[in-house]
Amino acid sequence: MDNLTRLSLKDLRDGLVRKDFTALEATDAYLAAIEAGNDKLNAYVAITADAARSMARASDARIAQGEAGPLEGVPLGIKDLFATKGVHTQAASHILDGFKPEYESTVTANLWRDGAVMLGKLNMDEFAMGSSNETSYYGPVVNPWRGEGSSKALVAGGSSGGSAAAVAAWMCAGATATDTGGSIRQPAAFTGTVGIKPTYGRCSRWGVVAYASSLDQAGSIARSVEDSALMLASMSGFDAKDSTSADLAVPDFAAAVERGVKGLVIGVPREYRMDGMPAEIETLWQQGLEWLKAEGATIRDISLPHTKYALPAYYVVSPAEASSNLARYDGVRYGLRVTGKDITDMYELTRAEGFGREVKRRVMIGTYVLSAGYYDAYYVRAQKVRTLIKRDFEEAFNAGVDAILTPATPSAAFGVADQDMAADPVKMYLNDVFTVTVNMAGLPGIGVPAGKDAQGLPLGLQLIGKPFDEETLFAAGRVIERSAALDLAPAKWW
Template identity: 65%
Template sequence: MTDFLTLSLAEITARLKAREISATEVATAALAAAEASQGELNAFTAFDRSRTLAMAEASDQKLAKGEGGLLEGAPIAVKDLFAVEGVPTTACSHILDGFKPPYESTVTSKLWAEGGVFLGKTNMDEFAMGSSNETSYYGNVINPWRAKGSEAKLTPGGSSGGSAAAVAAHLCYGATGTDTGGSIRQPAAFTGTVGVKATYGRASRWGAVAFASSLDHPGPFAKTVKDAAILMQAMSGHDPKESTSLPLDVPDFVAAAAASVKGKRIGVPKEYRMDGMPAEIETLWQQGVDWLKAAGCEIVDVSLPHTKYALPTYYIINPAEASSNLARYDGMRYGLRVEGQDLTETYEKTRGEGFGHEVQRRILMGTYVLSAGYYDAYYLKALKVRRRILEDFDQAFAQCDALLTPSTPSAAFELGSKSADPISMYLNDIFTVTANIAGVPAMSVPAGLDASGLPLGLQVITPALDEATMFSVGAALEDAAGFSHTPEKWW
């Protein structure tokens, strides 16, 4: 590995700006490292070498003139959910075989406008439905982390598993993800990276394959909190093409990541103490409380009484929205078509062969909860409980500025160990899903290792529109934790 690949985004852009290294040199090394990792990690689904090198060359020309954006010259990986013009974009589903979007997603356009260099598309759970990256049509992503003394293959988490693995393995300086129930924060926790989703609507969903629209949040994976703030800054902003995009200016997230947390009130929600949670996670959580207390924060006990209802609520709303969104895949205008005797059979065969098991399960569940006779009992009920969960946050945030919780109920698990039981897989998102339901900012910060040497994360949740406090609390945790572990290279 070339040493400069282990630098942070802030460090490499400073070196690029100082002309100590060229964007072409960085892109060439990142491409080589990413391609060489494929056989073991399988983090990527597509590269476009000539585009990468052309973008790097353009960055070098800008840098030579003393110009350039926030990310100028830094290779960035893109979750396969985001349309990159002319590059295969399949959401890792067979049904989107061969689809090359003739347009660019808003989030990636913004990254390129700030000088980011496209490195490749990253592997993910099919249509972002999964917590282990095992539902991808393109195979599992392998976590660069291994338990001490073991060669067992661990999940990088999901659904944005490829992005998380690519950042953790130092194949890029940042990556995009999407978080619908925890799909950025859970893989970030499993790979020792920083994962962020901002307020719902802060980053545009335009050009990102739609999954559950009222819950989908684009966001970054990064090596440090400051890098995450830079990437979130670059990705955010009002998009007239997206009706739920917030018509607001973007605050200075980078400055926020350097701000003091003295006097901030940190809420500790008692409902996040789960039965059967490993003692190490409980200990780490307490450690986080102590770190923030030492940094001058005031600790407040709070209650979010509807927490236990968040996942069941999510597993009504999410499939309902997914079944509606995925109705567009009919084999007529793009993607896979499997011919049948007539139109209906063509639809049925296309969707039967094109969608994997988890996707079919969710479409069926969504169709059921929206069907006549069940709509009120399931869907409408879930929308009402959703408001109860939002009210929990409103009440908690009347007493505190940020919440501190664990990110996940466990460290990375072995591939295959949870795939037989949908509910045990769904429970991965128990601490993260509430922030999607309420649409509030949340991030996972690597905070320590468990006894087997695997990373664990702490989560910071703040009120809607207050990403600034999230970044400053995240940075305080990062400072205190001094997490500098990195997976030992075996791939």
């Protein structure tokens, strides 16, 4: 069968069960796509072709025996932050050179349990620190989308840029990703894909390289809302190995996709209408509200008054936690080791060479805000702001709001090595302005493609939901997806 890589995850899964084609054929089709295009896109940092074919053959055997799992034979890409036993796991960092764990992350173990096939490990910002996938030790990911009539290379977003680019370029049927401040939803918006960041605790963090432990959450990037729901159902579940894992049953997310929004109240936070927001983002936001209203939702203006403090508070809390989490990388037990004249010198030389510029910046910021004399002024105050942000959302939901609609990003994808961004890190951090509140409050959020800018580049909208109510996000996201009716196939140049 031709164009197996162009099938949705659901259609691919259903075709496998019907035996229209084999899992090995689907896997070979994706491996061929990776071989043909990865040199230009740099989405994969490790390709596990032999393991993928072995897993596909095992899937074909289970299908033949009538024992197919929910994702049986579906080829997936895995972000380089997830531990995969015996396979390259380096968080796209030089300091983890050669690291192949002797254990499997809970999320990937759940996917293999349900029959999924691993194609390889996906590029990302180093230790998930970045908004453009340019901080990776392996170089930037290139977005498969380009502006009309332009050959300019664009970023795929970060930190899950490899995941988003691989999905958008038909190099996997879906991909795992993680989101600490927008690292699923922002790259999804930049690449015309769907990204779900579930409620904190929905997916286990065990075996996922930590950036900021109270903010990190695993999720998926896929080509449709339904595909995202199918992936999340397999990824989710309680894990006794993760003390922050929620002991809750996993709903049938896919069953909620076509539920519609009739009777729902959709909140519109006035604080998200920021000075200088491009007119096309404002127009898209209004269009999204009209689509939801036309399907029976009620639109209500709401206030989230502490939104303006979210970004500065986030850039205190996340570096503080990062400085603690990254202290374990010292060159002693695994990864890179640079020889020094004594152990202290070895620590210093290893960390200086092993960490990239952005990681060093955040470690230094984090160490500063946790240091004596500054802890109360910065870290404690940021945590208090976080409590107020969470309370804003609680008050909105308690007042009858079912979900909140906002833009996903302040713009479409920008250029690789953009000089304005490179010269001013704060401009890069502002890409997270619409997404960080969700992580600070531990809420679920979904990014759905909803339009295109003047250059024909994808733009996304974000839906924010109540804790553990991802089902409403899938239902509302599907309404936007269906109403937008976009052609989300980038013109192939790679």
